[in-house]
Each structure stands twice: as C-alpha cells, then as structure tokens.
Amino acid sequence: MVFTLKSPALLSCALALGVGLASSAVSAKSSVVIGMQQEPTTLDPTADATASIDGIMTHNVFQSLTSVTEDGKVIPDLARSWTISDDGKTYVFSLAQGVKYHDGTTFDANDVKFAFDRAMGKDSVNPSKKIFKPIESVNVVDDHTVEIKLKKPDAFFLFNMAKGDASIVAPESAENNKTNPVGTGPFRFDGWTRGDRLTLAKNPDFAGADSVAIDKVVYRFISDPAAATAALLAEEIDAFPGFPAPEILPQFEADPRFTVTVGSTEGEVILAMNNAKPPFNDIRVRRAISHALNRDEIIDGAMYGRATPIGSFYPPHGSAYVDLTGVYPHDVEKSKALLKEAGVEGASMTLRVPPFPYATRSAEIIQAELAQVGLDVKVENVEWGFWIGEIYKKQNYDMTIIAHTSPNDMGNFARGKKYFYGFEEPEFTALWEKIRAEADPAKRDELLKQGQRYLTDQAVHGFLFQLPKLGVYNKDLMGFWQSSPVLFQSMADISWSK
Amino acid sequence: MRRENLPQMHGAVRMGYFIFRRLVGFVLTLLAVSVVVFLAMNVLPGDPALNILGIESSEDARAALREQLGLDEPAVFRYFQWIFNAVQGDFGVSYSYGVPVSELIVERIPMTLSLAFSGMVLTTVVALVMGITAASHHKKTGDWVVMLLSQLGVAIPAFWLSMLLVLLFAVKLRWLPPGGFAGWDDPLAAMRSLVLPTVSLALVQSAVLARVTRSSALEVIRHDFVRTARASGFSRQRVLWRHVLPNALIPIVTIVGLQFAALVSGTIVIENVFYLPGLGRLIFQSISNRDLFTVQALVMMFAVIVVSANFLVDIAYVLIDPRLKARTE
Numbered sequence: 001m002v003f004t005l006k007s008p009a010l011l012s013c014a015l016a017l018g019v020g021l022a023s024s025a026v027s028a029k030s031s032v033v034i035g036m037q038q039e040p041t042t043l044d045p046t047a048d049a050t051a052s053i054d055g056i057m058t059h060n061v062f063q064s065l066t067s068v069t070e071d072g073k074v075i076p077d078l079a080r081s082w083t084i085s086d087d088g089k090t091y092v093f094s095l096a097q098g099v100k101y102h103d104g105t106t107f108d109a110n111d112v113k114f115a116f117d118r119a120m121g122k123d124s125v126n127p128s129k130k131i132f133k134p135i136e137s138v139n140v141v142d143d144h145t146v147e148i149k150l151k152k153p154d155a156f157f158l159f160n161m162a163k164g165d166a167s168i169v170a171p172e173s174a175e176n177n178k179t180n181p182v183g184t185g186p187f188r189f190d191g192w193t194r195g196d197r198l199t200l201a202k203n204p205d206f207a208g209a210d211s212v213a214i215d216k217v218v219y220r221f222i223s224d225p226a227a228a229t230a231a232l233l234a235e236e237i238d239a240f241p242g243f244p245a246p247e248i249l250p251q252f253e254a255d256p257r258f259t260v261t262v263g264s265t266e267g268e269v270i271l272a273m274n275n276a277k278p279p280f281n282d283i284r285v286r287r288a289i290s291h292a293l294n295r296d297e298i299i300d301g302a303m304y305g306r307a308t309p310i311g312s313f314y315p316p317h318g319s320a321y322v323d324l325t326g327v328y329p330h331d332v333e334k335s336k337a338l339l340k341e342a343g344v345e346g347a348s349m350t351l352r353v354p355p356f357p358y359a360t361r362s363a364e365i366i367q368a369e370l371a372q373v374g375l376d377v378k379v380e381n382v383e384w385g386f387w388i389g390e391i392y393k394k395q396n397y398d399m400t401i402i403a404h405t406s407p408n409d410m411g412n413f414a415r416g417k418k419y420f421y422g423f424e425e426p427e428f429t430a431l432w433e434k435i436r437a438e439a440d441p442a443k444r445d446e447l448l449k450q451g452q453r454y455l456t457d458q459a460v461h462g463f464l465f466q467l468p469k470l471g472v473y474n475k476d477l478m479g480f481w482q483s484s485p486v487l488f489q490s491m492a493d494i495s496w497s498k
Numbered sequence: 499m500r501r502e503n504l505p506q507m508h509g510a511v512r513m514g515y516f517i518f519r520r521l522v523g524f525v526l527t528l529l530a531v532s533v534v535v536f537l538a539m540n541v542l543p544g545d546p547a548l549n550i551l552g553i554e555s556s557e558d559a560r561a562a563l564r565e566q567l568g569l570d571e572p573a574v575f576r577y578f579q580w581i582f583n584a585v586q587g588d589f590g591v592s593y594s595y596g597v598p599v600s601e602l603i604v605e606r607i608p609m610t611l612s613l614a615f616s617g618m619v620l621t622t623v624v625a626l627v628m629g630i631t632a633a634s635h636h637k638k639t640g641d642w643v644v645m646l647l648s649q650l651g652v653a654i655p656a657f658w659l660s661m662l663l664v665l666l667f668a669v670k671l672r673w674l675p676p677g678g679f680a681g682w683d684d685p686l687a688a689m690r691s692l693v694l695p696t697v698s699l700a701l702v703q704s705a706v707l708a709r710v711t712r713s714s715a716l717e718v719i720r721h722d723f724v725r726t727a728r729a730s731g732f733s734r735q736r737v738l739w740r741h742v743l744p745n746a747l748i749p750i751v752t753i754v755g756l757q758f759a760a761l762v763s764g765t766i767v768i769e770n771v772f773y774l775p776g777l778g779r780l781i782f783q784s785i786s787n788r789d790l791f792t793v794q795a796l797v798m799m800f801a802v803i804v805v806s807a808n809f810l811v812d813i814a815y816v817l818i819d820p821r822l823k824a825r826t827e
Binding site for chain 1: 559787788
C-alpha cells in the first residue's frame, strides 16, 4: 500500500494510540496531534476546494508568493518583497533565494511562472480560477524576479495570492501532488492512512527552520462531535481548531486541562431567498422576512450564544464593517403588515437545509419565527450532493441556509441572475467593479460600506450571524489563531509552553 | 431439487450443479445491483465536479474537470465502459480521491473485516451462552434476568451504547483508546482498538440472537430424547450443549446469516463513532461526494458479502442437519 506510514512514525503512533495517557507525554515537547472533522480527499490545494486540504497543506507543505496574518494582513512569503506600478497593473516580485522543494529540486522564478500558467490555463481545474482572471501575463525577469501584469487593477490580488489555490508548485512534482504533495514549506508530507491520520514532518532545510518548534504534526480525522469530545478528554488529541459543537464547550471551559477560544471566520451565515422566484422577487416580502427574524433567538438556539449577529454580508471583524443589525428590528406586526401589502399572507414555502449543524438548528427556529408572522414554512433536510445539484446548480428552492466562507465574497451579489441568489441589480454590479479596482484601502472600505448598506436595504437575504471559529486546545499549546481570515494556518507558529 | 429431473446424477455432480446454479444467481444479483446503483447515482441530483471544486468555483474549471473525469460522456456509455473494465478487474478511478477504487477498498478491508468478524464471534458466543442459560432456567430467575437484559439490548441504540462505553473505558478509566485504528502492524494496539467497537456492535446483535436461541432451545428441550438423555445419567450441562444445542441450531444459523448482513451495515455507524478507517465510512463519504465508481464497487462488494453469507448458511444447514443431506440424495 502506498500510504502506510514509515515504520518509526507508525510505532510512535501506535504507542500514542495504545497508551492513552502516554500520548500527551510523547507529544509534549515536539509533536502535536490535531483533530479535524473533515478529511481531505486529495492533497492538492490547486485542484480541489475541500477546506481541509487548505487547512493541512497550505503554508505547511506548500507556500505561496504571499501569506496572511490572523488579522488578514498580507505578508511576504516566497516573494520576499514587491513593487506595484502607479497604475496598479504591474507587480514585480523579488523571490526568496536558496529555497528547495522537498524533493531536492530548486525553487526559482520559472516555478512561479509554471504554477500560474497551470492555474490559468484552459485545462486548469483550479477551484479558484477566477482569482487568476485579472492576470494578463506572468514573466520571468531573472531567476529571482517575476513580473505579473494585470488587465486591470485588483484590490484583492495580493491577498488572493496567499491562498492555497495559488500555491507555487513545481513542474517536476505537480502531477503527483494529489497523493504525494511536494512543496517548499516548513513541513514535508510524511504519510497518510486514509480515514485515520495524516502526518507532516518538519522540513530541516526550511529557511526559518530554527524557529519552528514542532517536529511532527499528526492530523486525526474525527467527524462525529461526541467522538471528538471523547478523544480530547482522553488526551488522544491535543487540539481541535475547528470544534463542531458549541453546546459541548462549557464542559471544556470548566476543565483546567483545556483552553477554549471563540473567534470569527469569514463565513457569513444567511437565510438565502431565491430572489428570482415569487414571492421573493418582491422586496416587501424579503423585508417582511427580515423583520420576522430574531437573530438573538437564532444565535442562542442554534449556536448556544457563540456567534456575532450580522446585518449585511460582511464580517464584523473586517475594517469596513458597519453594524446594520438594527435596520430590520424583530417586529412581528410590521412583518405581517408588509406581507399583507404584498398579498402573500399565509403563503407556504419550503426551506431546504444542507446537513450542517448551524443550518439544521437555525432552520427549526426560523420556521417557528416565520410561523409567527403567518408564513407556513416546510423544512426539508437535504444532503450536500442534493443541495449542490438542486439548489446551487438548478436554483430549485425557495429558501435555504448557508455559510459563505470565502473572504471578500460580496461579489457573489454581482454574479447575476444565474447564480443561485437569483439577484441582479446593475447598480450593485457597478459598485462591486469599483470595489475590485480600488487600490486605496480607505476608499475601498468606504465603497464596501456602501455595498453593505445597499444589500441590507434590498434585504436580499436574511442575514443571520458570522460563523464562529471554536477551538479547544491543550492549555500548554500556544500559537493557534483565535479567528481565521483564511482557511489555513501554518503550524510553524505553534509551540508547547512546557 | 426435484428428483425426477436428475435421475442419474451422483451426489458430487448434484452438489456441483447446486453450486453452479447459485453462482449464476450470484452473478445476476450483482448485475442487477450494479444497474440499480448506477441508475440511483445518476438520478440523484448532484455534480461530482461541483463537489470537488466547491460552490465558489468557475464554470470553465468545472467543465475542464468534467472532461478529465469523463463525465461529459453519455451515462449509458459510461455504464457499459465501467462493466467492461470491471469484469477485467479494473473498477475505475475514484472521482474525488483520484486513485484507483481497488486501492481505496484494499486499504480499508482489514478494518471492516476485523470488526465484522470479531463482532460476529462475540455475538454468537454471548448469544449462545445467554440463550441456553435462559432456556435451561425456563420461567426461573435466570431466564427472567437474561430476557430482561436482552430486551434492554434490543432497545438500546448501538451508537448510544458506544458513547457510554467510550466515556467509561476511554475517558474515565483510560483503559482503552476512544477510537481510531492503526492497522495490524502492531497486533496488540489493533486488538485494543477493536475492543470497544466490537462490544458495541455485538451486544445489540447478541440480544436478538439470544432470544432466538432461547426459544429454539426450549422447543428442543421438550422432546423425548432430551428426557431420555437426562434419564440415562448425562449431566445437565452436557445434555444442554451436546444434545439440545445441535438440534436447535437451524433457526439460530438462519438468524446468524441474516445478522451478518446487519453487522456489516452496523459497522457504518460504529466506524463513525469510533472514527475507524473502514469501508462504512468510505461508502458514506463516497455517496455524498457522488463518487460513482467508488459507490458502485462498494455496494457490489457489500452485495457479495451478503450473498456469500446466505450461501454459507445454506451449506451450513446441510452440515448441521444430516437429514437435509439425505433429502438431496
């Protein structure tokens, strides 16, 4: 079998597995066992959008030109520095020198060109192909300098280049990255027993290797929240950075062995309405539904109070955030009046819910809240494949609940009638084009505020809450991000305090 | 088998004919299963390309991927291509994992078979002991206790029981790991990992089997030969295990055969609770990923297991009951 672990790793894993208590002793100084709900299907972040691929591979095994800090700031990575032309269309990156891929091949400007051309090409299956759309050409200036020309200025370009989708893969190894990922990052891929665990080992040749405290990272895949809880309590795993069950957090908070963090993600949870379909094409109906929603009740019931309400489509931790949660206060009478005006009192509608706890739990509460204003909502729990096929692709739905987890994704509302929102307003599309092209952060924030107000005014969807990032960690484990502006965090930042 | 059709056949030939007929039925069953799975997976809404590339992906990337995966071919063509390759032992490449399906399955078989096998052994042992004990204490305390326990066993959901077991033995006492399975390279660790899943799987199943064993044994105990055996001085235990049990086996074996199928599907739940890398978890993920070839191969494999179990039960009948053998000759 290809993916069996090498024997020393296997032995220590077996030890960790066999001797419950000893596992923390084995890992105490230099290795860490991380629990994850979702298992990757393949290991190439440039060919598959599964979030756990980014969570494990990006900025651990693979590096990109840039990286991102916990507060969303862009920092240098493989590109040590860059200059931007005055018209915002030409970027010149000077690259790190002396960097080697894990298979021993050398990293240089040709690898950057290869990686970008591969992502932008006609046959490219890059899940974020659209972040490369603004690029006109990638040119090698010399071994350590790359020039990227854009068709038009793109405010999110440097941020997007930090993503796993923009990993700088090598022509020698790109084909096999799905099963044997080869990058330049602080950790190299060490083994994967599908269904059970994936192991990374420290890359001694990494430029900053001296400051990397962890020698070995083991990811264990545990999808069931109760099983995840047991594994943490039994000290079988040291950390669960994306803990799935807010209702269990008090148990960990009361246990001195653990640190619990509640942070924010880029995921806006919305009650999406099919704007292309009656009665949701009527703004009065959408506003009535917004008035019928009681966000505090939803957050208390579905997230056990561990989430921040949102009034528009922008994360509360972002620099351009405006609090619009008060625009449609919970008001049953007003909601009823609007429905009456629109002539849809007592209408029946379906709420098709994907199989995520935040969605299924919110759905029951929303169903009851809409019943209070006289709407008869039928909740249909559907599985993810069905959701993708019927709701997302065919727009065959009335309402659904979904978290949009990408950063800077307000452009969803500019994707036209064919996107599952069924929403199209030329005014907003024009505004989004301006946002994308605005290089000055202060001006861009101003435009983003306009965008938020516009979407709230149109009551395109019911804006519910920001999906929280819940983390449970061994109390001696340091360096995990509380909030995550991106899908990845490098394990090079992690260390044991003792 | 009607005697007049096969006047000159010897026992061995007849057995060969019997097995041949079963094999034909077997192949036809598999073919039917493959058609049903293929139709179901095609009727189900969903799109493997969207699943892999995510809902934020662009249409041209998805189109490129569909082409790479061969999803742009007509469904009927894909089906026959799959059958054509499958008979040659090639079950295709998984859409989502990007590796041959056979590789995925081979990786996971040891886990699921270990669990199903140990579950079956424990089920049978516990059920026979409980059932025979109950029958021999008919309408006394022993019977009453066993029946109460088995009633509980039938009523308790396996996943709930397994969580309790984990809380006690893994979290509180730290005797056993809460989940995971690292493979058989370290047999001791592997067996430790299997203890809790096996118990969770077997307790519920054995409760059902214990009731069948009890009533079947009670049926036999009433027969004259049992009284004769007792009267001729054999001990109670000897009569129970050597005389009553063999005669009570037919219904028990029938249920064991049915239970094996239930046990294999029961591993799906248990593998999730104990995060074991088995086939159950693989099929669960493959269905939601619309990973056609993987689902196809797995469902067919489960069908093979179930059909084989029934086949073994048929053979076991003949071995257990010499009268059946006489009847076929």
